[in-house]
Amino acid sequence: MRIAILMTVFNRILQTNLSLLNLYEQIKVIDAVDFQVFITDGGSNDGTFELISQAYPQAHLYKRQGAYWNKGMWNSWTKALESNFDFYLWLNDDVDLFEGTMAKISTILSEQEIFENMVLVGSTREPNSNFHSYGPLKIKHRYSPLNFEIDNSDGTNSVTFNGNFVLVPRNVVAHIGILDDRFSHSFGDIDYGLRASKCGIQIVNLPFSVGSCPKNREWSNIQNGNSSKVSLSFILQHPKGIPYKEWLLFTKKHGGKLWLLRFFWRYLIFFTRLLKSKLSARF
Numbered sequence: 001m002r003i004a005i006l007m008t009v010f011n012r013i014l015q016t017n018l019s020l021l022n023l024y025e026q027i028k029v030i031d032a033v034d035f036q037v038f039i040t041d042g043g044s045n046d047g048t049f050e051l052i053s054q055a056y057p058q059a060h061l062y063k064r065q066g067a068y069w070n071k072g073m074w075n076s077w078t079k080a081l082e083s084n085f086d087f088y089l090w091l092n093d094d095v096d097l098f099e100g101t102m103a104k105i106s107t108i109l110s111e112q113e114i115f116e117n118m119v120l121v122g123s124t125r126e127p128n129s130n131f132h133s134y135g136p137l138k139i140k141h142r143y144s145p146l147n148f149e150i151d152n153s154d155g156t157n158s159v160t161f162n163g164n165f166v167l168v169p170r171n172v173v174a175h176i177g178i179l180d181d182r183f184s185h186s187f188g189d190i191d192y193g194l195r196a197s198k199c200g201i202q203i204v205n206l207p208f209s210v211g212s213c214p215k216n217r218e219w220s221n222i223q224n225g226n227s228s229k230v231s232l233s234f235i236l237q238h239p240k241g242i243p244y245k246e247w248l249l250f251t252k253k254h255g256g257k258l259w260l261l262r263f264f265w266r267y268l269i270f271f272t273r274l275l276k277s278k279l280s281a282r283f
Contacts, residue, residue, distance in 0.1 A: 001109060002034040003087045004080035008072025010042035013051055016093040020056055022211075023091070026102040033106045038080045040064050040072035068239040070188030073163070074181040081178070086116075088173065090166040090189075092134075095124055097211040104208060105167065118202045119172060119193070121158070122165035122210030123150075133215040134162035136205045137193070146255060146262055148190070151205065158203040160193025165210045172201055185239035186223075187250045194254050235270070242270065 005023070009016045020037075027035040037056070041049045043065040052061055064075050073090060080088060087109065101122075109115055123135030136158035137148035151158045166189070176195050179188045193203060223242065235241040244267075251263040 001032065001087070001106070002036070002083075002085045003089055003106075003109075004077075004083070004085040005035060005037045005089045005091055006073055006076040006080060007037065007039045007091050007093055008042060008067065008069050008076065009039055009044065009048050009052070009093045010068070010072070011044045011046045011048060012093055013044070013046045013048045016048055017051060017055070019091070019093050019095055019097070020052065020059075022097045023102070024056065026097060026100070030103060030106050032110065035102075036060065036080070036083070036085075038062075038076040040067055040075040042067040042072050068185035069163070070179055070183045070185050071181060073188065074179045077178045081173075084170070086170050088168045088170075090163050090168070092164040092213060095164055095211045095213045096127075098209065101208075101210045105206075108206075109167075115167075115204070116169045116171050118169070118204045119161070119196050120167040120204050120206055121161040122167075122206045122208075123152075124164050124211050124213035125209050127212045127214055132209075133213050134164040136161045136203055137190070146251070153205065158193075158205060159197045160190050161203060163189030163192075164213055172196065175199060175201070182249055183246050184243070187246050191250060191253065230274070235274075242266065 005027075023037070027033070037059040039052060039059050040062045041052070041064070043063065049061070049063060052059060060076075060079060062075060062079060064072060067075060069092075077088060089105075108120075121136040124133050125131060126133050132150045132152060134150075136151045137160050138151040138153075138157040139145055139159055140147040140149040148160065176192075176199055179192055183191060196203065230241065236244050247266065248263055251259040255262040
Protein backbone atom coordinates (compact mmCIF):
# COMPACT_ATOMS: atom_id res chain seq x y z
CA MET A 1 0.00 0.00 0.00
CA ARG A 2 1.23 3.46 -0.91
CA ILE A 3 0.10 6.70 0.75
CA ALA A 4 1.02 10.22 -0.31
CA ILE A 5 0.96 12.79 2.50
CA LEU A 6 0.12 16.27 1.21
CA MET A 7 1.01 19.52 2.98
CA THR A 8 1.11 23.28 2.49
CA VAL A 9 3.50 25.32 4.63
CA PHE A 10 4.01 29.03 5.05
CA ASN A 11 5.96 30.95 7.72
CA ARG A 12 5.26 28.61 10.65
CA ILE A 13 8.70 27.17 11.13
CA LEU A 14 8.30 25.88 14.69
CA GLN A 15 4.88 24.32 14.16
CA THR A 16 5.90 22.86 10.81
CA ASN A 17 9.04 21.30 12.26
CA LEU A 18 7.09 19.78 15.17
CA SER A 19 4.47 18.36 12.82
CA LEU A 20 7.03 16.86 10.44
CA LEU A 21 9.23 15.52 13.21
CA ASN A 22 6.25 13.74 14.76
CA LEU A 23 5.06 12.47 11.39
CA TYR A 24 8.40 11.00 10.35
CA GLU A 25 8.91 9.40 13.76
CA GLN A 26 5.64 7.55 13.27
CA ILE A 27 5.89 6.48 9.64
CA LYS A 28 9.52 5.28 9.77
CA VAL A 29 8.50 2.24 11.87
CA ILE A 30 5.64 1.20 9.54
CA ASP A 31 7.18 -1.17 7.03
CA ALA A 32 3.92 -2.32 5.41
CA VAL A 33 3.18 1.10 3.88
CA ASP A 34 5.18 3.23 1.47
CA PHE A 35 4.68 6.80 2.73
CA GLN A 36 5.89 9.74 0.69
CA VAL A 37 5.50 13.36 1.74
CA PHE A 38 4.72 16.14 -0.76
CA ILE A 39 5.09 19.69 0.56
CA THR A 40 4.40 23.02 -1.14
CA ASP A 41 5.86 26.14 0.46
CA GLY A 42 3.89 29.28 -0.29
CA GLY A 43 6.95 31.52 -0.15
CA SER A 44 8.09 31.40 3.47
CA ASN A 45 10.66 33.97 4.54
CA ASP A 46 11.22 32.64 8.07
CA GLY A 47 13.47 29.72 7.09
CA THR A 48 10.71 27.11 6.79
CA PHE A 49 11.70 26.08 3.27
CA GLU A 50 15.39 25.80 4.17
CA LEU A 51 14.63 23.82 7.33
CA ILE A 52 12.55 21.25 5.46
CA SER A 53 15.07 20.87 2.65
CA GLN A 54 17.89 20.25 5.14
CA ALA A 55 16.15 18.29 7.89
CA TYR A 56 13.81 16.24 5.70
CA PRO A 57 15.58 15.66 2.37
CA GLN A 58 13.35 12.65 1.67
CA ALA A 59 10.33 14.94 1.30
CA HIS A 60 9.22 16.14 -2.12
CA LEU A 61 9.47 19.89 -1.59
CA TYR A 62 8.17 22.58 -3.97
CA LYS A 63 7.93 26.35 -3.80
CA ARG A 64 4.92 28.19 -5.19
CA GLN A 65 5.08 31.86 -4.32
CA GLY A 66 1.87 33.21 -2.83
CA ALA A 67 0.13 29.84 -2.51
CA TYR A 68 -2.25 29.66 0.43
CA TRP A 69 -3.72 26.42 1.80
CA ASN A 70 -5.85 25.25 -1.11
CA LYS A 71 -3.54 26.27 -3.93
CA GLY A 72 -0.60 24.74 -2.09
CA MET A 73 -2.43 21.47 -1.42
CA TRP A 74 -3.58 21.39 -5.02
CA ASN A 75 0.05 21.73 -6.13
CA SER A 76 1.24 18.97 -3.76
CA TRP A 77 -1.59 16.71 -4.90
CA THR A 78 -0.89 17.34 -8.57
CA LYS A 79 2.74 16.30 -8.07
CA ALA A 80 1.73 13.18 -6.11
CA LEU A 81 -0.75 12.10 -8.79
CA GLU A 82 2.15 11.43 -11.12
CA SER A 83 3.02 8.37 -9.00
CA ASN A 84 -0.56 7.03 -8.63
CA PHE A 85 -0.81 6.36 -4.89
CA ASP A 86 -3.51 4.25 -3.24
CA PHE A 87 -4.44 7.01 -0.78
CA TYR A 88 -3.81 10.74 -0.44
CA LEU A 89 -3.63 12.17 3.08
CA TRP A 90 -4.11 15.88 3.67
CA LEU A 91 -2.18 17.00 6.73
CA ASN A 92 -2.08 20.55 8.07
CA ASP A 93 1.31 21.83 9.12
CA ASP A 94 0.01 22.76 12.59
CA VAL A 95 -1.33 19.30 13.49
CA ASP A 96 0.66 17.54 16.21
CA LEU A 97 -0.22 13.88 15.70
CA PHE A 98 -1.08 11.78 18.73
CA GLU A 99 1.16 8.80 19.36
CA GLY A 100 0.25 5.82 17.18
CA THR A 101 -2.07 7.70 14.82
CA MET A 102 -0.32 6.65 11.61
CA ALA A 103 -0.05 3.03 12.77
CA LYS A 104 -3.81 2.99 13.40
CA ILE A 105 -4.42 4.44 9.95
CA SER A 106 -2.30 1.80 8.22
CA THR A 107 -4.04 -0.99 10.15
CA ILE A 108 -7.53 0.27 9.30
CA LEU A 109 -6.75 0.61 5.62
CA SER A 110 -5.13 -2.81 5.35
CA GLU A 111 -8.07 -4.56 7.03
CA GLN A 112 -11.05 -2.79 5.48
CA GLU A 113 -11.24 -2.62 1.68
CA ILE A 114 -14.56 -0.79 2.01
CA PHE A 115 -12.64 2.39 2.87
CA GLU A 116 -11.37 2.52 -0.68
CA ASN A 117 -14.67 4.20 -1.62
CA MET A 118 -15.03 6.57 1.34
CA VAL A 119 -13.37 9.72 2.57
CA LEU A 120 -11.94 9.27 6.07
CA VAL A 121 -11.72 12.37 8.26
CA GLY A 122 -9.74 12.69 11.46
CA SER A 123 -10.88 15.01 14.23
CA THR A 124 -8.32 17.18 15.96
CA ARG A 125 -8.51 18.54 19.50
CA GLU A 126 -7.49 21.76 21.13
CA PRO A 127 -4.10 21.28 22.87
CA ASN A 128 -4.56 19.86 26.37
CA SER A 129 -8.32 19.68 25.89
CA ASN A 130 -11.12 17.34 24.79
CA PHE A 131 -12.68 20.08 22.66
CA HIS A 132 -12.81 19.23 18.95
CA SER A 133 -11.16 21.97 16.92
CA TYR A 134 -11.47 20.59 13.38
CA GLY A 135 -12.95 17.55 11.65
CA PRO A 136 -16.07 16.36 9.82
CA LEU A 137 -18.86 18.90 9.47
CA LYS A 138 -22.64 18.71 9.38
CA ILE A 139 -25.19 21.33 8.38
CA LYS A 140 -25.92 23.53 11.38
CA HIS A 141 -29.35 24.80 10.34
CA ARG A 142 -31.87 23.02 8.18
CA TYR A 143 -32.58 26.05 6.00
CA SER A 144 -28.97 27.22 5.81
CA PRO A 145 -27.04 24.66 3.74
CA LEU A 146 -23.80 26.64 3.84
CA ASN A 147 -23.62 26.94 7.62
CA PHE A 148 -21.68 24.08 9.22
CA GLU A 149 -20.59 22.81 12.63
CA ILE A 150 -18.37 19.98 13.89
CA ASP A 151 -19.97 16.53 13.65
CA ASN A 152 -18.91 14.45 16.64
CA SER A 153 -20.89 11.37 15.59
CA ASP A 154 -19.68 8.47 13.46
CA GLY A 155 -19.93 10.69 10.42
CA THR A 156 -23.38 9.57 9.25
CA ASN A 157 -24.56 13.19 9.23
CA SER A 158 -21.36 14.69 7.85
CA VAL A 159 -21.64 16.48 4.53
CA THR A 160 -18.16 17.97 4.34
CA PHE A 161 -15.05 18.56 6.46
CA ASN A 162 -12.16 20.74 7.51
CA GLY A 163 -9.01 19.77 5.62
CA ASN A 164 -6.68 19.30 8.60
CA PHE A 165 -6.51 15.49 8.39
CA VAL A 166 -8.36 13.90 5.48
CA LEU A 167 -7.67 10.59 3.74
CA VAL A 168 -8.86 10.36 0.13
CA PRO A 169 -8.67 6.99 -1.69
CA ARG A 170 -7.57 6.66 -5.30
CA ASN A 171 -11.09 5.50 -6.27
CA VAL A 172 -12.58 8.76 -5.00
CA VAL A 173 -10.01 10.80 -6.90
CA ALA A 174 -10.88 8.89 -10.06
CA HIS A 175 -14.53 9.76 -9.49
CA ILE A 176 -14.48 13.45 -8.49
CA GLY A 177 -10.90 14.60 -9.09
CA ILE A 178 -8.81 16.70 -6.71
CA LEU A 179 -9.18 20.10 -5.09
CA ASP A 180 -10.54 22.96 -7.21
CA ASP A 181 -7.60 25.30 -7.81
CA ARG A 182 -9.95 28.24 -8.38
CA PHE A 183 -10.08 28.51 -4.59
CA SER A 184 -7.00 29.96 -2.96
CA HIS A 185 -7.48 29.14 0.70
CA SER A 186 -10.44 28.31 2.91
CA PHE A 187 -13.20 27.24 0.51
CA GLY A 188 -11.27 24.36 -1.05
CA ASP A 189 -11.72 21.70 1.63
CA ILE A 190 -15.43 22.47 2.21
CA ASP A 191 -16.02 22.42 -1.55
CA TYR A 192 -14.33 19.04 -1.94
CA GLY A 193 -16.39 17.48 0.84
CA LEU A 194 -19.65 18.80 -0.62
CA ARG A 195 -18.68 17.49 -4.05
CA ALA A 196 -18.05 14.07 -2.53
CA SER A 197 -21.38 14.07 -0.69
CA LYS A 198 -23.30 15.05 -3.81
CA CYS A 199 -21.76 12.08 -5.62
CA GLY A 200 -22.87 9.66 -2.89
CA ILE A 201 -19.40 9.24 -1.39
CA GLN A 202 -19.68 8.65 2.34
CA ILE A 203 -17.68 10.79 4.74
CA VAL A 204 -16.53 8.73 7.72
CA ASN A 205 -15.26 10.12 11.00
CA LEU A 206 -12.30 8.10 12.27
CA PRO A 207 -13.11 6.49 15.66
CA PHE A 208 -10.23 8.28 17.39
CA SER A 209 -8.80 11.81 17.50
CA VAL A 210 -5.71 12.06 15.32
CA GLY A 211 -3.86 14.91 16.99
CA SER A 212 -3.95 18.34 18.55
CA CYS A 213 -4.49 21.49 16.52
CA PRO A 214 -5.38 24.88 18.00
CA LYS A 215 -8.45 26.60 16.64
CA ASN A 216 -7.46 29.62 14.57
CA ARG A 217 -9.58 32.15 16.45
CA GLU A 218 -8.08 35.17 14.72
CA TRP A 219 -9.20 33.80 11.36
CA SER A 220 -12.63 32.89 12.78
CA ASN A 221 -13.10 36.40 14.12
CA ILE A 222 -12.23 37.86 10.73
CA GLN A 223 -14.63 35.50 8.96
CA ASN A 224 -17.44 36.32 11.39
CA GLY A 225 -16.95 40.09 11.26
CA ASN A 226 -15.79 40.28 14.87
CA SER A 227 -12.44 41.90 14.14
CA SER A 228 -12.11 45.67 13.85
CA LYS A 229 -8.61 45.43 12.34
CA VAL A 230 -9.54 44.43 8.77
CA SER A 231 -10.27 46.66 5.80
CA LEU A 232 -12.94 46.39 3.13
CA SER A 233 -10.36 45.49 0.47
CA PHE A 234 -8.95 42.74 2.70
CA ILE A 235 -12.36 41.14 3.17
CA LEU A 236 -13.34 41.26 -0.49
CA GLN A 237 -10.01 40.33 -2.06
CA HIS A 238 -7.56 38.69 0.34
CA PRO A 239 -7.52 34.84 0.47
CA LYS A 240 -7.99 34.97 4.25
CA GLY A 241 -10.98 37.26 3.96
CA ILE A 242 -14.11 36.38 1.99
CA PRO A 243 -12.86 37.03 -1.56
CA TYR A 244 -15.95 37.84 -3.57
CA LYS A 245 -14.98 35.92 -6.73
CA GLU A 246 -14.39 32.72 -4.75
CA TRP A 247 -17.48 33.16 -2.56
CA LEU A 248 -19.52 33.72 -5.73
CA LEU A 249 -18.17 30.50 -7.22
CA PHE A 250 -18.80 28.60 -3.98
CA THR A 251 -22.39 29.79 -3.57
CA LYS A 252 -23.20 29.05 -7.22
CA LYS A 253 -21.89 25.51 -6.78
CA HIS A 254 -23.47 24.71 -3.42
CA GLY A 255 -26.03 27.39 -2.50
CA GLY A 256 -29.02 25.85 -4.26
CA LYS A 257 -31.75 27.91 -5.92
CA LEU A 258 -31.22 30.76 -3.45
CA TRP A 259 -27.49 30.94 -4.09
CA LEU A 260 -27.53 34.64 -5.06
CA LEU A 261 -29.41 35.56 -1.88
CA ARG A 262 -26.91 33.58 0.18
CA PHE A 263 -24.03 35.31 -1.60
CA PHE A 264 -25.22 38.78 -0.55
CA TRP A 265 -26.61 37.68 2.82
CA ARG A 266 -23.20 36.67 4.15
CA TYR A 267 -21.72 40.05 3.32
CA LEU A 268 -24.72 41.83 4.86
CA ILE A 269 -24.31 39.95 8.13
CA PHE A 270 -20.56 40.35 8.01
CA PHE A 271 -20.52 44.11 7.49
CA THR A 272 -23.21 44.63 10.12
CA ARG A 273 -21.04 42.84 12.67
CA LEU A 274 -17.91 44.59 11.45
CA LEU A 275 -19.53 47.99 11.88
CA LYS A 276 -20.55 47.12 15.45
CA SER A 277 -17.03 45.86 16.16
CA LYS A 278 -15.41 49.05 14.87
CA LEU A 279 -17.84 51.24 16.82
CA SER A 280 -17.15 49.24 19.98
CA ALA A 281 -13.39 49.62 19.47
CA ARG A 282 -13.76 53.37 19.00
CA PHE A 283 -15.87 53.96 22.10
